[in-house]
Amino acid sequence: MPILVIFCLLWSTFAVGVVFNLNFNIYNKQENNLNFVIPEAQADQATTTVFVLNASPYFVLGPFEKPFSTNTTPVNVGETLVFTALADDPELNDYYLLVCATSSGAAVNGGAPACQGTQFCVSGATAVSASSTCVYTNVVDPGAETDDWYAYVCDGHATEAACSPVNQGSGDGGSPFYVNHAPTIDLVITSDNNKAPGGTFTVTASSTDTDVLGGADTIYFDICATNSWSTTTRCAVSLCYATSTISGGITATSCQFTINSVVPDQNYTYYAYIQDWHNLAGTNNGTSTYYTVINVAPIVSGVVINNTIDIAPNLKGSAEAIATSTGTVTDYNGCTDLLDATSTIYWESVSGAENCTANDNNCYKMTAVDCIEDVGSCTGDTDSNTTYTCTTQIAFYAVPTDTSARYASSTVWRAALAISDDNGAFGIATSVAGVDVETNTALDVTESGINYGTMSAGSNTGNNNATTTVVNYGNSPLDAGIYGTDMIDSPYYIRATYQEYSLINFGWGAGTDLSSSTIPYAELDVLIARPTSLTNVTDEVLWGLGLPVTTHSGDYTGTTTFVAIIDENGSW
Known part of the structure; x- marks a missing residue:
């Protein structure tokens, strides 16, 4: 019976992996004439072992968003969201902050951890007791106004990398983060158009904003003269601007601008931009249309x-x-x-x-x-x-x-x-004031002289008249003043009065004697109207001469003067 117990014990200890070193001494014992061989056991030691795995880091503070996103301070689509945390590691390993879109974080031996699904960000290796930060750049539109996040701190152990349990933070800085979506320009029109220089134009724009969390959103409209705008400085050259409020729907607003008093007539392109109160630029920004300055008469x-x-x-x-x-x-x-x-x-x-x-x-x-x-x-x-x-x-x-x-x-x-x-x-x-055209009174005599030819003393020209043609050189109807000098062949002379003139053919003795007086001179009522073209307007004066019987022979020369006189009653 003792021997059976001993073997059972030996098998049991083998099964649990504990080794017993036994030393049996066999001796004989005689009792009641029976001989037994009884083994004798001595005291001994057992060695214990265990393999302990690498321990994961753990959160000391956080994780949280920095700054916190809330329904009134969301992060804009396309912008940056920062996560931060403070962690420690039992083995003083550096750690990484990992933020995922699902609870899918996994450690990676010898390096940074990664998300099995969508990864928002992972930090660089951070010493224990130091804060770690990772940056989610270009925040993607999740299709809603919030997006859950899941954070881990993980080490980069060479063979046994480990991550902490998932942590979503708490309070305003915890999951989810709030997302602000861009408003959209739907339509821009010049609702009051076609103005003269100095006129006032009205631009109307409509937009859509899908966000409702945090209450009504303020939309800022800018109408720019050039395609240059930013959320901070707004239009480089502004025409007008307006604001409107909206909570998940469509809004329309108008603004007006007045152009300069001197502007060429043509179409002028302008550009519409919007942003919300979180300074997120709208989609379709830079939508352009035009206003028309009409022509005005000079x-x-x-x-x-x-x-x-x-x-x-x-x-x-x-x-x-x-x-x-x-x-x-x-x-x-x-x-x-x-x-x-x-x-x-x-x-x-x-x-x-x-x-x-x-x-x-x-x-x-x-x-x-x-x-x-x-x-x-x-x-x-x-x-x-x-x-x-x-x-x-x-x-x-x-x-x-x-x-x-x-x-x-x-x-x-x-x-x-x-x-x-x-x-x-x-x-x-x-012209308000007028001027006069001055009167020019002038004439010209076509012939160079009055030639009586050759005559004898005591004779006269009879009906054989010499002719002079008076031409109007001015712009008034004319009469003609006439006077003459004696004809002289020194020391002899023929008096001027021996010459006679008439407007019609006449026999000498029937005409008007030529006066030698310059003041007053004789006035002849010639029929010379004011010219109305370049065609000459003329009248003829006929001449005759009678010589006294005492006239000495010779070549006599004198001068006859024609003076232009306005004919007040003439044809103007």
């Missing part, structure tokens, strides 16, 4: 005829006198918008006034070739004013209006200046 003012100086025509046969019209043109689309200027210098009694038909008697039309923009008067498309000077030549027979003329008491000459722009819009004005 305005003509300050028209002056000939610098307010009376016009003095030159005589027939001379270069024609120059006359001008000037004026100021204002175009609120800019003076570069102007195209052609024209002008009219006209006698104010002419039919149609400034719309008269061209006629050198009373109406002078100047085309765009004759009307020149004064050099330097237009400085660019932001300058509204410029000046023009138009030039024409005045014929010698233009209708006179000065004090010598029939029309002196009632009429003057005026100027009109008209201008069109590149859209065909038109402006016109006339």
